[in-house]
Amino acid sequence: MSVAILREGDYLIAAILSDLTDTEVVELRGELIELVGRYRSRGLVIDVSALDVIDSFVARALRSIVLTVRLRGAHTVIAGIQPDVAIALVQFRLNLGPLRAALDLDAARALLDQLAGGEAEDGR
Amino acid sequence: MSEMSQNPSRADGPRTTDDPTVAAEQEQLLPQLVAHLREHRSKLREEWVGRIRDAHLLEAMTQQEMAAETTSVYDNYVEVLETGSVEALQHYARDLSERIIPRGVETHEVVGIVLLLRDVLARSLFEKYQRDFSLLNRILDAYEPAANRIANTVAVSFVDERERVIRQQQDAIRELSTPVLPVRERLLILPIIGVLDSERARQLTEQLLAGIRTHRAKVVVIDITGAPDVDTTVANHLVQTVDASRLMGASVIITGLSPTIAQTLVDLGVDLSKIHTMGDLQGGLEEAERQLGYHVTRKDGATTT
Amino acid sequence: MADEVRVVIADDADLVTARAEARAMAERLGFPRPDPTLIATAISEIARNIVVHSGGGEIVLKPLEDANRYGLMVIATDAGPGIRDVEAALRDDYSGRGGLGLGLPGARRLMDEFAVVSQTGRGTTITMTMWCKEGQR
Numbered sequence: 001m002s003v004a005i006l007r008e009g010d011y012l013i014a015a016i017l018s019d020l021t022d023t024e025v026v027e028l029r030g031e032l033i034e035l036v037g038r039y040r041s042r043g044l045v046i047d048v049s050a051l052d053v054i055d056s057f058v059a060r061a062l063r064s065i066v067l068t069v070r071l072r073g074a075h076t077v078i079a080g081i082q083p084d085v086a087i088a089l090v091q092f093r094l095n096l097g098p099l100r101a102a103l104d105l106d107a108a109r110a111l112l113d114q115l116a117g118g119e120a121e122d123g124r
Numbered sequence: 125m126s127e128m129s130q131n132p133s134r135a136d137g138p139r140t141t142d143d144p145t146v147a148a149e150q151e152q153l154l155p156q157l158v159a160h161l162r163e164h165r166s167k168l169r170e171e172w173v174g175r176i177r178d179a180h181l182l183e184a185m186t187q188q189e190m191a192a193e194t195t196s197v198y199d200n201y202v203e204v205l206e207t208g209s210v211e212a213l214q215h216y217a218r219d220l221s222e223r224i225i226p227r228g229v230e231t232h233e234v235v236g237i238v239l240l241l242r243d244v245l246a247r248s249l250f251e252k253y254q255r256d257f258s259l260l261n262r263i264l265d266a267y268e269p270a271a272n273r274i275a276n277t278v279a280v281s282f283v284d285e286r287e288r289v290i291r292q293q294q295d296a297i298r299e300l301s302t303p304v305l306p307v308r309e310r311l312l313i314l315p316i317i318g319v320l321d322s323e324r325a326r327q328l329t330e331q332l333l334a335g336i337r338t339h340r341a342k343v344v345v346i347d348i349t350g351a352p353d354v355d356t357t358v359a360n361h362l363v364q365t366v367d368a369s370r371l372m373g374a375s376v377i378i379t380g381l382s383p384t385i386a387q388t389l390v391d392l393g394v395d396l397s398k399i400h401t402m403g404d405l406q407g408g409l410e411e412a413e414r415q416l417g418y419h420v421t422r423k424d425g426a427t428t429t
Numbered sequence: 430m431a432d433e434v435r436v437v438i439a440d441d442a443d444l445v446t447a448r449a450e451a452r453a454m455a456e457r458l459g460f461p462r463p464d465p466t467l468i469a470t471a472i473s474e475i476a477r478n479i480v481v482h483s484g485g486g487e488i489v490l491k492p493l494e495d496a497n498r499y500g501l502m503v504i505a506t507d508a509g510p511g512i513r514d515v516e517a518a519l520r521d522d523y524s525g526r527g528g529l530g531l532g533l534p535g536a537r538r539l540m541d542e543f544a545v546v547s548q549t550g551r552g553t554t555i556t557m558t559m560w561c562k563e564g565q566r
Contacts, residue, residue: 019448022441022477052466053448055473056532079373083333084463086368088470092535093521102373103340111373330462 003028007039011112012074013105015047025061036069043112044069047105049080059094066098075115077101079108153266158206160252161245169198172237172244179240181233184224193220194237197278201241205270210277217281225282225289234282238275245271304335310342311412312374315405317350325361332365336374343412344369347405349380359388375415376400379408434490438479438507447476447488451503454490458499460561468501468559471539474532475505475555483509483553498562503540505555512547519545 002024004015014032036044046062048054054062066076079102081089089096100115102108161168173194176182182190196216204213221234249267253260305313312335316328332344346362348354354362366376377400381389386401402408434454436447448469455465472488479486486507493500512518521534533555537543540557547553 019445021445022480052452053469053473055470055477056535057473057477081371082466083330083337083368083372084466086333086371087329087364087463088466088539089371090364090367091467091538092470093538094535096371099371101371103336103342104373107340107342107373 010041011043012036012041013045017050022057025058029061029065032065033068036074037072041074042116044074044076045079045108047079052082054085054089056094075112077108077111079105153263157263157267158202161202168244168248169194172241175240176237179236181236184227184229201274204274213277214281217278218285221282221285225286231282235279238278242271242275304331306339310416312339312341312344315347320351320354320358322357325358329365333368333372336369336372341374343415344374345377345379345408345412347379354385354388356388359392363394377402377408377411379405432492436488438476438487439485441480444473444476448473451490455501458492458501464559467539471536471557472503474536479507483507498560500558500560502558508552511549511551511553513549515545515547
């Protein structure tokens with residue numbers, strides 16, 4: 001299985017476990033959007049720490065998830081972007097505007113607590 | 125000596141191997157020359173060692189080392205004259221450099237001893253061919269370009285090796301001078317001291333991102349007070365570093381921005397309002413603590429959150 | 430050359446292979462971080478173009494050696510429809526959806542050297558290289 005999805009109360013945690021094909025990325029997007037709706041999650045964490053490449057396709061998919069899931073009232077945090085991947089994303093100049101990122105799952109949950117808790121502090 | 129300046133071929137300078145008859149002749153002369161240098165090897169080598177001592181060169185070497193190295197250099201020298209191939213010499217010169225640089229032998233010493241050998245051998249040729257002036261000239265025409273190429277090769281190999289060593293040392297220094305300091309929980313300070321070049325900027329990013337991971341930092345303060353100036357490439361890199369840090373969940377505060385550097389960033393199209401900048405490190409730290417949710421108590425009892 | 434690696438690009442599973450092979454070669458050659466990731470990312474973009482726009486092609490990874498540096502060259506070829514306007518494709522049209530979505534400008538930003546040769550109806554060849562200075566290995 002390439003992705004593990006867990007429900008933790010109001011939050012949904014999706015951990016990507018290995019490099020995904022484009023088809024799997026599209027499937028994942030559909031699945032997460034559906035699940036967020038079904039469980040009325042208030043927060044979604046996507047753990048990408050197993051990805052050693054995030055290219056424009058995956059980045060666009062992530063951005064799309066963030067925006068769509070927002071429409072259903074949930075915040076998304078991307079957790080675990082590897083250092084080299086972060087550099088590549090920046091050098092590539094991918095527009096990651098709305099994306100919120102956290103170092104790991106714990107930090108992601110904490111950030112969601114802040115966002116979904118209604119305080120909406122500008123963590124940028 | 126006035127004869128020399130009147131000699132037609134000498135006045136034009138040494139004849140080159142562009143002239144086919146000259147080349148053919150040199151082909152016969154070189155073996156003669158090499159044979160002579162081999163025949164008188166011991167004597168000439170000793171004479172050379174004497175000159176080295178008189179010039180106070182290679183004082184870092186023991187007598188045995190001196191004997192061994194001068195023998196090797198002499199033999200290599202003669203072999204290059206004979207074969208015209210500098211590869212073996214390059215190899216030897218690199219090898220020699222690797223051995224003697226750590227012992228503190230300097231460039232001028234290496235260049236010096238090679239030139240002294242050149243002189244010693246030249247004089248020996250003068251002595252041998254003094255009766256036939258035109259032959260002497262032709263011998264020198266064969267000898268000089270080869271001797272110069274040797275001196276050049278040895279010197280360049282030595283300098284290259286030195287530069288390699290210096291680069292290694294610089295890398296070590298750079299690493300030391302971009303320390304990432306965990307000051308408090310979740311807070312890193314990266315003070316940048318000295319010139320920030322492309323290579324250093326790259327290392328800086330790597331160390332910073334690794335530091336964010338290791339210390340699980342949420343805020344990083346990069347203080348560039350100690351960096352005299354920053355060019356566009358490096359400024360660009362700094363901005364990328366900030367963005368990359370954010371992707372790892374850390375916010376960045378840059379402190380110590382001089383007006384010049386601030387201008388460079390603005391010219392780059394960097395929206396300075398996107399990056400937190402503070403005048404000095406103190407201000408940066410306070411802002412960082414504020415972001416981390418610390419309460420800062422001042423001496424007069426007033427608090428800020 | 431014995432050291433060359435060839436990856437056939439036919440479907441999106443091959444992108445995973447291409448990324449992995451590129452990273453493996455870059456690390457084997459001693460590229461310092463983050464270069465292996467940059468190379469793998471650039472290749473992912475180019476390989477995807479082949480799958481999406483050309484119906485198939487191949488990528489060759491070639492180790493290079495110069496006077497005082499090492500390199501990794503990527504040669505991506507396909508027999509697809511070709512790119513009509515290479516200059517436009519190389520321009521940054523990344524606003525929201527992004528121009529043609531070809532990812533070429535992005536890949537170019539990641540690599541040291543980048544060249545595109547394309548002929549309508551004949552296909553495209555993209556050559557890109559990453560260099561690594563001797564002292565950095």
